[in-house]
Amino acid sequence: MGQAVPSVSVVIPVHNGEKYLAESIESVLGQSYPATEILVIDNASTDGTGVVAQSFPQVSYHRLEEKGLAKALNYAIERCCGGLLAFLDADDLWTPDRLEKQLDALAHQPDLDIVFGHVEQFVSPELDEEAKARLVIRDKLVPGRNKSAMLIRMESFRRAGPFAPEAQMGDFIEWYMRARDSGLEELMLEDVVCMRRIHGNNMGYTDRDNRVEYVRAIKRGLDRRRGMAGG
Numbered sequence: 001m002g003q004a005v006p007s008v009s010v011v012i013p014v015h016n017g018e019k020y021l022a023e024s025i026e027s028v029l030g031q032s033y034p035a036t037e038i039l040v041i042d043n044a045s046t047d048g049t050g051v052v053a054q055s056f057p058q059v060s061y062h063r064l065e066e067k068g069l070a071k072a073l074n075y076a077i078e079r080c081c082g083g084l085l086a087f088l089d090a091d092d093l094w095t096p097d098r099l100e101k102q103l104d105a106l107a108h109q110p111d112l113d114i115v116f117g118h119v120e121q122f123v124s125p126e127l128d129e130e131a132k133a134r135l136v137i138r139d140k141l142v143p144g145r146n147k148s149a150m151l152i153r154m155e156s157f158r159r160a161g162p163f164a165p166e167a168q169m170g171d172f173i174e175w176y177m178r179a180r181d182s183g184l185e186e187l188m189l190e191d192v193v194c195m196r197r198i199h200g201n202n203m204g205y206t207d208r209d210n211r212v213e214y215v216r217a218i219k220r221g222l223d224r225r226r227g228m229a230g231g
Helices: 021-029 049-054 069-077 098-108 129-134 154-160 171-181 212-230
Strands: 008-014 037-043 059-064 084-087 114-123 141-144 151-153 186-198
Touching: 008 021, 008 069, 021 037, 021 049, 037 049, 037 069, 049 059, 059 069, 069 171, 084 098, 084 154, 098 114, 098 151, 098 186, 141 186, 151 154, 154 171
Parallel strands: 008 037, 008 084, 037 059, 114 186
Antiparallel strands: 084 151, 114 141, 114 151
């Protein structure tokens, strides 16, 4: 008997993302290796996000009342059927061969749990010149240790556990610390797997005052490690 064909579930969380969501979904649909399912989790949007998402028959659309990002992600993951899990922010894009390259890495290294890749940051082209001038990208190409650049085996994700429900920002930081502590094996590809759109309304720009949440996420992870050491 031949090997089972890898099945990939893709989770796209979104809040008021109608402007760029279609492009993001199209970048998943355009993969050289097709995803098994795409779940768009609409976190109480008040714009046309739902209309955009539901215009794609390949998308499983779920609208939630405001739950926060981490709770929305956990809601989606519990409904995924794939053996592998990937994420995409609703304003970013995957490169066309992203899944193919990451799956190839997993196939050649069966002990791997997670494959990351590099992220290329770009200023959204529709912005006027004044807006573009305000958006300085310090590092255009960066290693992508974040959700949108990650492909993970579902069983490995469950070993690390769900995202911390209380997290509003920094949800991935605390989870990644748990993943490392769980002994998950990872690989960083040199290939670009994700294009991060900078448009001025990114969470990192609009929620600068809330970046203390990143510090809290790190503290939660460190406290948990101390508890494990003390136990």
